[in-house]
Amino acid sequence: MSYSFTLEAILAIGLNDAIGNKGTLPWHIPSELRLFKSITEGHTLIMGKNTFVSLPSLLSNRHHIILSNTMPVTDGVHIVPSMSAALNKADELHSEKVLLIGGVSVFHEALHECSVIHVSRVMLAPEADTFYAFNTLHHRIDESVCFRDPSTKVDIIYQKYKRII
Numbered sequence: 659m660s661y662s663f664t665l666e667a668i669l670a671i672g673l674n675d676a677i678g679n680k681g682t683l684p685w686h687i688p689s690e691l692r693l694f695k696s697i698t699e700g701h702t703l704i705m706g707k708n709t710f711v712s713l714p715s716l717l718s719n720r721h722h723i724i725l726s727n728t729m730p731v732t733d734g735v736h737i738v739p740s741m742s743a744a745l746n747k748a749d750e751l752h753s754e755k756v757l758l759i760g761g762v763s764v765f766h767e768a769l770h771e772c773s774v775i776h777v778s779r780v781m782l783a784p785e786a787d788t789f790y791a792f793n794t795l796h797h798r799i800d801e802s803v804c805f806r807d808p809s810t811k812v813d814i815i816y817q818k819y820k821r822i823i
């Protein structure tokens with residue numbers, strides 16, 4: 659099935675492939691959160707149940723589509739049982755851009771289909787219990803920017819991958 663939106667993904671990965679710890683991010687880096695907001699705001703987000711539970715609240719000005727077969731009906735979000743149902747729901751919502759925001763199984767299932775992948779390489783190797791070894795044969799880096807978070811002094815390399823095949 660073809661969709662009328664572009665499909666992208668966004669993730670932040672530590673030097674040890676860490677993406678999560680104890681149900682939340684393994685770091686608190688304000689400028690990385692601002693980058694996430696600037697890339698996702700106004701768009702539709704697809705996420706696994708644990709990622710949704712990890713959010714402090716609903717993210718403003720974004721549709722939330724939650725993959726889950728166990729989550730009860732929840733105000734303000736769309737709960738779907740599969741990735742194909744998530745993509746159909748995004749289409750129903752007339753989304754122009756849809757971003758996969760994690761976690762691991764969501765990335766495993768559909769990252770290769772994304773036209774753009776936004777990757778923040780966080781220059782830390784934190785304690786973690788959730789890891790994702792990002793690699794792709796289908797994309798190449800199109801843009802790369804280094805910045806330092808002023809409050810934590812953590813360096814981040816933001817890389818924008820574009821699909822080539």
Ligand SMILES: NC(=O)c1ccc[n+]([C@@H]2O[C@H](COP(=O)([O-])OP(=O)(O)OC[C@H]3O[C@@H](n4cnc5c(N)ncnc54)[C@H](OP(=O)(O)O)[C@@H]3O)[C@@H](O)[C@H]2O)c1
Pocket residue numbers: 668669670671676677678679680681682683705706707708709710712725726727728729738739740741759760761762763764767788
């Ligand atoms: N650094 C990052 O970029 C990043 C991004 C996202 C998350 N995180 C972190 O990673 C952790 C959460 O990720 P996670 O990998 O543990 O979990 P997750 O993928 O967010 O959630 C897993 C659950 O989502 C549902 N699910 C996932 N894929 C599905 C599919 N294709 N079809 C149906 N249901 C599906 C299942 O719920 P049911 O059992 O209810 O069916 C599954 O148990 C947290 O620590 C979070 O902070 C980090």
